[in-house]
Amino acid sequence: MTQEFPVERIMQTGLLTCTPDTPLREAAARMAERRFSAMLVVQDDQAVGIWTEHDSLLVDFARPEALKLPIERVMSHPVASVHQATPVGAAALRFGAERCRHLLVVDDAGNPKGILSQTDMALNQGIEPYLRLREVGDAMRPRPLLLGGALSLNDAAQQMHRAGCDAAVVTCDGEELGILTERDLVRFVARHPGDTAVGELASRPLLTVGVEEALIHARDLLIDRRVRHLGVLDDEGGVVGLLEFQDLLAGAEHFYLEDLREALEQRDQALAQSRRNLQLAERVIDSSLEGIIITDAETRIEFVNPAFTHLTGYSLEEAAGRTPALLSSGRHGADFYQHMWQTLQEHGYWRGEVWNRRKNGQLFLELLTITAIRDDAGEIRNYAALFSDITHIRENEEQVRRLAYYDPLTRLPNRRLLEDRLELAIRHAHRHQQRLAVVFLDLDHFKQVNDALGHTMGDELLLKVSQRLRAQLREDDTLARQGGDEFIALLNEVAEVDEVTRVARRLIESVSAPFEVGGQVFRVGCSLGISLYPDDGVEVETLVRQADAAMYRAKKEGRNTYRLFRAEMHRQDHGLLKMETALRNTAETGAGLGVHYQPLFDRDSGEVHGAEALLRWHHPTFGHVSPGDFIPLAERSGLILPLGERLMHLVAAQMRDWLAAGLAPPRVAVNLSARQFWQSDLVAQVRALYAAYELPPGQIGFELTESILLDKQQQAIHTLQALRELGCRIAIDDFGTGYSSLSYLQDLPVTTLKIDRSFIQQLGESRGSSAIVAAVTGLAKELGLRVVAEGVETEDQLQALSRYHVNLIQGFLTGRPADAATFAERYLIRDGAPA
Secondary structure (H helix, E strand, C coil): CCCCCEHHHCCECCCCEECCCCEHHHHHHHHHHHCCCEEEEEECCEEEEEEEHHHHHHCCCCCHHHHHCEHHHCCECCCCEEECCCEHHHHHHHHHHHCCCEEEEECCCCCEEEEEEHHHHHHHCCCHHHHHHCEHHHHCEECCCEECCCCCHHHHHHHHHHHCCCEEEEECHHHCEEEEEHHHHHHHHHCCCCCCCHHHHCECCCCEEECCCEHHHHHHHHHHHCCCEEEEECCCCCEEEEEEHHHHHHHHHHHHHHHHHHHHHHCCHHHHHHHHHCHHHHHHHCCCCCEEEEEECCCCEEEECHHHHHHHCCCHHHHCCCCHHHHECCCCCHHHHHHHHHHHHHHCEEEEEEEEECCCCCEEEEEEEEEEEECCCCCEEEEEEEEEECHHHHHHHHHHHHHHHECCCCCCECHHHHHHHHHHHHHHHHHCCCEEEEEEEEEECHHHHHHHHCHHHHHHHHHHHHHHHHHCCCCCCEEEEEECCEEEEEEEEECCHHHHHHHHHHHHHHHHCCEEECCEEECCEEEEEEEEECCCCCCHHHHHHHHHHHHHHHHHCCCCCEEECCHHHHHHHHHHHHHHHHHHHHHHHCCCEEEEEEEEEECCCCCEEEEEEEEEEEECCCEEECHHHHHHHHHHHCCHHHHHHHHHHHHHHHHHHHHHCCECCCCEEEECCHHHHCCCCHHHHHHHHHHHHCCCCCCEEEEEEHHHHHCCHHHHHHHHHHHHHCCCCEEEEEECCCCCCCHHHHCCCCCEEEECHHHHCCCCCCHHHHHHHHHHHHHHHHHCCEEEECCCCCHHHHHHHCCCCCCEECCCCCCCCEEHHHHHHHHCEECCEEC
16 A cells, blocks of 8 residues: 655656646647646746646537637646655545645745656555455446547537546447547647547547456556556446546555554554544555564664554564564574675665564564665665565465375375375385385275265265374374275385284274264274285385285275285285284183293202293194294284283292292293383382292392393383392393493393303304303403303303303203293202102
């Protein structure tokens, strides 16, 4: 809207003047030649009158001698004038109040400096926001004056004068439309056309614009075609109005005044009286929909307009005296602002996009223009900044991007974005030698839901399905909607196939749970197909196609299930699933679980000094399952906790039975997994175990691997110390194979180191193994720790160990794992004699 700069910046400096006795025809000829809209009548260097295009409507074209009258007889006087320093906004109000079309711009001495027209105002008032938001029909003059082509020029001018029109539509030959304007009449004053009808005099063709087109388009058309009027057409091609520059100005002022009224009503009541006293001034100063900041030369804020407050949340009282840095978002570095001020100093202005922050902390993007205001001496006195919020424009661009890459219903990535991500994931997997999986999911019988409940309910169901599926995936995985009721999941960094199938089962379970849609509860199922990189393909299209094929096989073979693309891999996975199911049942019931005990012998005396409890599983279908198979499966499936708990209870019960039978069992060590050890109630479980089975302190101890202790050493100390207070021995198993840290040995309350069998089996053959065994045993001796040599299988190995500080021997040479009865028969003593 109206900008706060003086009229001298937009006035026409070229004045067209004549003396009072100049014939009207001569003055008109000069105006027509120069395309000026007004002739200033000057006498003794003073403006005594003005004759404008509008005055041409009063000419009697029926009397050619009237065209020769001196201009003083027909000029308007006195001349409305305005000082050259008058703000443009104040000049705009003068045009409305005095109902004139031209203002003479004068200096301090009253000397003419230029002419300001309403067209100048319309071109320089910064009304683009209004023009973009309004249509031609909002600003046009309806029901234009329509003149017959046979009408005389004088009659046409009289009708235009009576109707108060500066232009009229003329019906020409062949029903073609033309236009007759005040500027045309000035031309006819200069060169009288005689009795020629206006149908031949009108300018043709009539340039037109649609009634529903944006005003900004109409304004650009007026400028580009260098015309003043446009005919306005309705949908049927009929002329329903005329539009010119002054209509744009009048509509913009009306639009601004409405916004200003609303803004004033919302302002702080404490300043209400002051605002009423300055209402007229504020209407001029605050006439912009753009935010305005005026600062002094030191960039301290002196003034902000209501639009500034609306956009930023800061009132004038809050902003005054501070610098524009109060809006800083922190997104731009020092270089950005340095370049801005350098440009401002060199060129006097800067224009660009800046991220700023509102009072409430919300970020917004603004299009900012800063202008340096200089005094007569050329020194900068103020800076004026104008800005508008263009965040919504960027948001619209983001929305377009989302429409291109995201499904509008579920907000999930669409096929296009999935392919991009899958392409990147394949490159990453190739670089790191990893697997990834593509899961193709299709709802079963979804068409029946659409047919029975309608597409609206179907869409709601799809939205709920997408939410459930997303909840079952990791943060780094991608869930996309393929279209219809098809979804695709991308699983990154897959180590084992059963990780994928476990996810597949979770997805099936989540979709199979009841849905409530539109007050109705029902169930749907889904079929999944799985392809793996690089097993099933190395390209995006191939992996998706293979997963799709596997999905159709799942539908064909029963629905509500999954299939891997490679049949042999699916069979292997199916076998693991069956084993996992069986292991889960075993963990719940304990059926088929047993414990074998492997003795630990004193190297020198040969006496049994301990045993390691080893879990064994026998299943009716799978038979004896190797711990190397079912222990990793238990770790991956989360069954290690219930299995570990059952193992401790089986060992504790056996210890109690042996003690009750008068036997003297050695201390038994139970292996703890990482999940078991880091249970918050582990110590409480062990304490309860000792109490429930009435075991002597230290009867059951524990073995842990190094990796369990390294990451959380300080937390581990507290747990281990609590176990030691119960008398439990703590052994570090497989010592030397992990990231062995010698420093933790002096901090952690462990009692035993078990040297891994890989070092024992290479004694005498590898200098490295011998050196490691020597170092470990020497260190253990200094720290007062027992040392167990694992995996001793030959006499040569046993003989080689005699050179080192080794306390206990464990291995097939001295004793294989045995069930409880066999172990008791071989190694336990009752009343001084073997059991």
